[in-house]
Amino acid sequence: MITDSISVPREDRLSAIRTSKLFWPLAALALLLSFNLITDPSFFAIEYKNGVFFGSLIDILNRAAPVALLALGMTLVIATGGIDLSVGSIMAIAGATSAWLISHEVVNSLWLILAISLGVSLLAGLWNGLLVTALGIQPIIATLILMVAGRGIAQLITNGQVLTFSHEGFEMIGGGAFLGLPLSISIVICSYALALLLLRKTALGLFIESIGSNPIASHYTGIRSNLVKFSVYGVCGVAAGLAGLILTSDIQGADANNVGLWSELDAILAVVIGGTALTGGRFSLSTTLVGVVILQTLTTTILTHGLPVQYTLIVKSAVVIIVMLLMSAEFRHQMKSLFQRGQRSE
Amino acid sequence: MKKTLAKFAAAVALSAASVIVPAKELVIGFSQIGAESAWRSAETESVKSEAKNRGYTLKFSDAQQKQENQIKALRSFVAQGVDGIVLAPVVETGWDRVLREVKRAGIPVVLVDRGIKVSDPSLYTSLVASDFVFEGKLAGSWLAQKTHGIANVVELQGGPGAAPAIDRKKGFGEIVDEFAGMNIIASQTGEWTRTKGKEVMEAFLKSQGDKIDAVYAHNDDMALGAIQAIKEYGKKPGKDILVVSIDGVKSAFEAMVDGDLNATVDCNPLLGPLALDALEAAIAGKEVEKWIVQKDKINLMQDAASMISSRKF
Structure with a gap:
């Protein structure tokens, strides 16, 4: 961003844009949106009624919010060379905790409900961190434990049923609006801003990247890698808890069996689409968010276009593959050389 | 005098008991999928309470969503020599082998709420389910x-x-x-x-x-x-x-x-009465319909x- 000075020649600037990490994910998103623009312009219609904006685009952002929170946490975990499979279950635990607190009238204050539910999520995340750092268990195994057990814990809390409740304040989290937009969007923006501040204005982001790219070297430079990893899993847990609260508040019920089911995979996919390597190292939160929006745009597009259910998953995977290919520098290079060879033979 | 009175009372009680209790008390095995929803818990409860009402001994096994657990349960039912089995199958396929063992032991099997795919339909007696x-x-x-x-x-x-x-x-x-x-x-x-x-x-x-x-x-x-x-x-x-x-x-x-x-x-998950009716008929050697439809209505x-x-x- 800072390199964007006036003295840079135009062509260089163009190539700088093209090599930017954001370019290809944004191009893929633009492609998806333009498909909608051609087939159904009403996709872009936005109405203003009862003080809130209505439209497919708003829906996309609103529905993307939970996965966006998951993916922000996941990006950090993946950047340290780890992975967190338990986020979906932590969502269920957080949702079940909040619903239990409200329906059993244990506490009534919104802030206390949030604090307890997110506190439980933090503990769950730190448990993962403990297994990974103190016991040295492979992250995929360590978090698999909570992925399986966590949903069971949530089911215990809700007795295996959808625990419904009504709480004016809590319902705002998933259903409220701020500046005419769903509150969930503001929650994501705030979390993103907070993360950027912490990671880029302090050395924390660098620590995470260095642990991911070379744990031994970063150990010798004096980075307390275990502490960083431990806290990153904690942060991921809180982010997942927040996502769970949004969904629970949205349907005014905790569905321990289904809330966040398989959403860890969506989060990982978004991180990968965003260009962060699963091997760890350099990461980018903004491209992760674009990845999340791409996935949700795809889902909403399929829903509004009435694609037969049997084809949904095939179309989804096909689009994901195309997006991935577009983003692969090697693939683009091969295509380019193929194209040039074709020109030469002409 | 007191002793003879006591003896007499015991004899009366015994004869009264023998009138109520049938010659052989039926032992039924019930392999349930799990307790993942209120619906399923209601189904479990329905079979349990119906068995109790009829004076059966019910051996209940919760498979926790796993077919292997259900297969184990069926084998243990055979080993215990139950008179009949109620099975709520977690998946459609993979039942041939174990059901053949059950059939060889001469134990009738009634499926509840879900059907299965088997090469030989005589491997189970009847399915009690909604249409x-x-x-x-x-x-x-x-x-x-x-x-x-x-x-x-x-x-x-x-x-x-x-x-x-x-x-x-x-x-x-x-x-x-x-x-x-x-x-x-x-x-x-x-x-x-x-x-x-x-x-x-x-x-x-x-x-x-x-x-x-x-x-x-x-x-x-x-x-x-x-x-x-x-x-x-x-x-x-x-x-x-x-x-x-x-x-x-x-x-x-x-x-x-x-x-x-x-x-x-x-x-309706309250399939207990229909399932045990079917099982009782099968044990008595009567012909039982292959699919007993639970009659559902609209509310x-x-x-x-x-x-x-x-x-x-």
Whole structure:
């Protein structure tokens, strides 16, 4: 961003844009949106009624919010060379905790409900961190434990049923609006801003990247890698808890069996689409968010276009593959050389 | 004198007992999938209490969603020499081998709520279950009558590939095809959940808008999600847009009392009496029907208030 000075020649600037990490994910998103623009312009219609904006685009952002929170946490975990499979279950635990607190009238204050539910999520995340750092268990195994057990814990809390409740304040989290937009969007923006501040204005982001790219070297430079990893899993847990609260508040019920089911995979996919390597190292939160929006745009597009259910998953995977290919520098290079060879033979 | 009196009393008690208790008390094994929903817990309870009423000894096994546990349970039932087995199968396939062992031991097996695919249908005695196609037809018929045969319907399907989803879609579709004025204008999967049901309904409202006259959901949870989406869109569910679903769980009755849900078709989990009837007949050597259909009915909004207290699931 800072390199964007006036003295840079135009062509260089163009190539700088093209090599930017954001370019290809944004191009893929633009492609998806333009498909909608051609087939159904009403996709872009936005109405203003009862003080809130209505439209497919708003829906996309609103529905993307939970996965966006998951993916922000996941990006950090993946950047340290780890992975967190338990986020979906932590969502269920957080949702079940909040619903239990409200329906059993244990506490009534919104802030206390949030604090307890997110506190439980933090503990769950730190448990993962403990297994990974103190016991040295492979992250995929360590978090698999909570992925399986966590949903069971949530089911215990809700007795295996959808625990419904009504709480004016809590319902705002998933259903409220701020500046005419769903509150969930503001929650994501705030979390993103907070993360950027912490990671880029302090050395924390660098620590995470260095642990991911070379744990031994970063150990010798004096980075307390275990502490960083431990806290990153904690942060991921809180982010997942927040996502769970949004969904629970949205349907005014905790569905321990289904809330966040398989959403860890969506989060990982978004991180990968965003260009962060699963091997760890350099990461980018903004491209992760674009990845999340791409996935949700795809889902909403399929829903509004009435694609037969049997084809949904095939179309989804096909689009994901195309997006991935577009983003692969090697693939683009091969295509380019193929194209040039074709020109030469002409 | 006292002693003889006591003896006499004991003899009376014994003879009285022998009148009530049949010659041999039946021992039944019940392999249940798990306790993942209120519906399933109600089914378990129904079999347990019915067995108790009839004076059977029930050996209950919870498989925790795993077929291997069910197969183990069936083998242990055979080893214990039970008189009959009730099985709620977690999946459709993979039962041939163990059921052949059960058959060799001469023990009748009654399936509850789900069917299985076996190479030889004589491996089980009977299936006691609802007819999902009929449930779809019931929902469709009610809607056709309510809308005088003219309605644009959006459908929230269950999980792709699940038998109830396929059959409930089929039954409803058959009724809709009978009426020229009825159309299914959009149909997507809500994956049986409230969250997805709400998300899909939001998308339908954006793409179809005011054209939608009614929502048909393959289960109550998706309907409850759709109801929220309709409300947030600024319409009145149950009035501006009719909502009909299947299962008849308690929260659906609550929604009917609130006036949001128009009707829900029962998919009754209280299968205990029918299942044990079938088993008893099979043990007695009588012919039993291969599919004993649980007779489901539709529950309407106006009756919900009086029925809600008796809902167990």
